[in-house]
Amino acid sequence: MAFSIGHLFGRDEELVWLVDRIAATRAGNGAAVLIEGEPGIGKTALVQFVSSPAIAHDCQVFHGAGDELASDLPLMPLLDALDVDDASEDPERAAITRLLHGDLHTSATELVAAAGERIIGLVDEECVRGPAILVLDDLHWADRATVAIWHRLAKLAAHLPLLLIGTTRPPSQGDDVLVLQDDRSAVDTLRLGPLSGAAVAELVGELTGGRPSADLSTMAEGAAGNPLYVTELISTLHRDGGLAVRPSGVVEVQAAQVPGSLSAAIEHRLGFLSGDAHLVLRAAALLGMRFTATNLATALHRRMADLIPVLDQATVAGVLIETGTRLSFRHPLVRAALYEGMPMTVRAAWHAEIGHALVERGAPMDDVARQLIAAFDPQAGFDRRPDRWVLDWLSANGASLVSKAPDAAARLLDRVVEPAEADPDPLLVCRLADALYRAGRLDRAEEVCRTAMGPVADTGCLTELHWTLFQCRAMTGRAAESVPELEAALAEPACDAASRARLRALLARTHWNLGDRNAADEMARTALTEARDTGDSLAAGWALHVRTIVAMEHRQMREALPLFDQAKDVLRPGPTTTDLRLLLQINRAVTLASLDEVTEAVDAAREARELADRSGHVVRMAQAQSALGQLLYDRGDWDDALVEVDLLADDLKHPMVVCCDHGVAALINLQRGDPDTAHQHLATARTSERQLGARMVPLLALADSMEHERGGNLPDALAVLLAAAGDGLEAEELLADIVRLAVLAGAAGTARNALARLETLATDSEVPHRIASVSLATGLIDADADRLLRAAGEYEDAGQPLFRAKAYESAAVALADDGDTAAAREALGHAVELYTELGADWHVARAVARLRGHGVRRGPQGTHQRASSGWASLTPAETVVAELVREGMSNRQIAEQLFLSPRTVATHVSHILGKLRVRTRTDIAREASVRALASR
DSSP: OOSOOOOOTTOHHHHHHHHHHHHHHHTTOOEEEEEEOOTTSSHHHHHHHHHHHHHHTTOEEEEEEOOGGGTTSTTHHHHHHTTOSTTOOSHHHHHHHHHHTOOTTSOHHHHHHHHHHHHHHHHHHHHHHSOEEEEEEOGGGSOHHHHHHHHHHHHHHTTTTEEEEEEEOOOOTTOTTHHHHHOTTTOEEEEOOOOOHHHHHHHHHHHHTSEEOHHHHHHHHTTTTOHHHHHHHHHHHHHTTOEEEOTTSEEEEOSOOOOSSHHHHHHHHHHTSOHHHHHHHHHHHHHOSEEOHHHHHHHHTOOHHHHHHHHHHHHHTTSEEEETTEEEESSHHHHHHHHHTSOHHHHHHHHHHHHHHHHHHTOOHHHHHHHHHHHTOGGGTOOOOOOHHHHHHHHHHHHHHHHHOHHHHHHHHHHHOOTTSSSOOHHHHHHHHHHHHHTTOHHHHHHHHHHHTTTOOOHHHHHHHHHHHHHHHHHTTOGGGHHHHHHHHHHOTTOOHHHHHHHHHHHHHHHHHTTOHHHHHHHHHHHHHHHHHHTOHHHHHHHHHHHHHHHHHTTOHHHHHHHHHHHHHHSOSSTTTHHHHHHHHHHHHHHHHHTTOHHHHHHHHHHHHHHHHHHTOHHHHHHHHHHHHHHHHHTTOHHHHHHHHHSSOGGGSOHHHHHHHHHHHHHHHHHTTOHHHHHHHHHHHHHHHGGGTTOOOHHHHHHHHHHHHHTTOHHHHHHHHHHHHOSSSSOHHHHHHHHHHHHHHTOHHHHHHHHHHHHHHHTTOOOHHHHHHHHHHHHHHHTOHHHHHHHHHHHHHHTOHHHHHHHHHHHHHHHHHTTOHHHHHHHHHHHHHHHHHHTOHHHHHHHHHHHHTTTOOOOSOOOOOOOSSSGGGSOHHHHHHHHHHHTTOOHHHHHHHHTOOHHHHHHHHHHHHHHHTOSSHHHHHHHHHHHHHHTO
């Protein structure tokens, strides 16, 4: 590296180690570093020491820090580091803020996860602008979501010009940061120990301007190699006049009171400040580790001009430092000394006063929330009833706080709301119940709902309490308990028409949850009529949702489609309807697919995924994405299907979705002749499958079956599918393969049983794939070539190329057995052509070998083998993305040009890195440039 780093006592090796990583980052090879050590050991000093020269050499440096007061509010260190706030002019930063202030119909987990994904995209964007260093101090005080996103970034850092640095105290058992230490593949841990004796002596000499005497050296050794303690110790002696420099240059200790601990030394430093400075700094300590001068002036009801002399004094005294647009305490222990020096009740009361001042100024929600959370902390001993302004602020901001931080909102609301009062605030009671439900405190949420249903007279709030109570019970398998209560509520004379429509819609959901489809449909019809009469679009939407899922379960897909259209017309766009609109859109895609209207189904799934991505509904996005992946697999777009599998991290998906996604990926890789990759997907899927208990996943069963078939074990391949299909009609997608395997294994009875089930499904049906499956099964059982060729044509109408190829392959075998070699060769050619288009090399090899055994050969053309690595292995979409990476575009810029989501582009980039066997985007650009030059 071509710049000087100066000197930091006793940390030469660590500095060189960090500087090497900065150099690598500037070259495009990032890394993630966790710096661990006790308080005062020099973690932050080390990072700050290398940051300034890094900035001078074209590195961007972003700095955030965990904070005790903000640990309940998600992602605050990252938002602070990346300057994401309400006033942000950058559209992406503004989108993150909107997500975190989401609506009551989206879980906090989803909103935070969606915001986290956008933060990852934002970091990627900054890395395109230039090498970046992202520092998060005090990760031990960061919220769980921040630690999780840091971990995600750590896994990406090696592919970006990003040096990710976190500092932390030695973690205890159960701390979130332990997962970072355990991931040695992505995170390098640098542990800072005490300074050596020589380094301490050198530091003391620098601080005193002379050679330390034996007494001073002995005193410094008592600091146990902690540089902050050494610094504070020398500073204390200096202020007390306890040091004397002799003509010989030796620094001796005169009579002085030596602080016996680091905390005592810090308190001694603070003792030299004026009384006014003490007051100002205590107020600052209540604002957190980092704070704005504006908030400090607001907290003290002072003009900024009056604070400047005090802030200057605190800065000169080494208590405060400037960090970007904020002020910060020089060290967390300095703030802790000020904060913990106040009695808990005094702190709590002052937090409340500061919160009020911030409200009057119109400060952001997060600033006010952290003051109220601290003021009404049960451990603070602040028992005063909340003033009216607290309740008014919660009424206006409670929904956003519940969405963003349900745990904190639940604790705060539980302290200020009394559900059992004669006339409780109905809105706040509803917020409390919902916060408790979202925080997973289901028993307490139920208790609040039941307690409040008597005193609360507002019918709208009563309805909302019933909804929350139903969700708590449904989560614990007790939805039936809501039926009599909902019926009683509907019978109340005071129940108005609008509440009645919503209660009936909820009762319809309850009946469906209990498996009573007829009662659910009847109640939904009545609710729909009442909702239309009152103009309640949400109640009408839920009623239509129940009717659609009942129709789908009765396999009345054609009847369900107009209900989806009605729901789309009824539900007005808005935060309260987003989740329901997504649910309906996903089910509409599934319904269209079941009718072989594949193009419309793919469009519907993509629309649902993009809406979910924009609105932060991660669960729905995962569902839409999974449905889209399966649709793309069925219609033969296997490369695009593999992209969908990787778009979202598995820990953000429901276990069922994980199983389906990795089942699709395993199937594709098995058929493409890559069993190692397939096994990796299957291992991931099986881990999630165990969380589902006894529930079978058809896609995973198909992959398991294919593994056995590839190994020549037909009985086990058949047994897997039979176990998954059961005796009903639910696993329709397995029946055709059951017939095929049963015929090959000589299990005629099993084959005819599966055919009977396929015939039942196809009765009075005009759906092409059902008609084709009956033709395929019949042709296989009867070895009827004409019926199998007819099946191939019917599968073409259904848009299912894989089964069309299987029908041609089976027809070729039947024709060969009949002695019609020419027709068999033609059918085999069609099968091989379709398999080749899919990249299904294993099927090609099997079909050719099978027909060779019947005396039929393809002719002189060879089988096209898909490249597994290098430029030839890239899909057309990946090739385009690689070229745009070469042009220096960020993922967001590429997404805008190609009309894709940034998440899709990121997945393409990840696949390109793997196929080209390179580590970074810089490598992609270099390889693309070399390829471009070679093609001229």
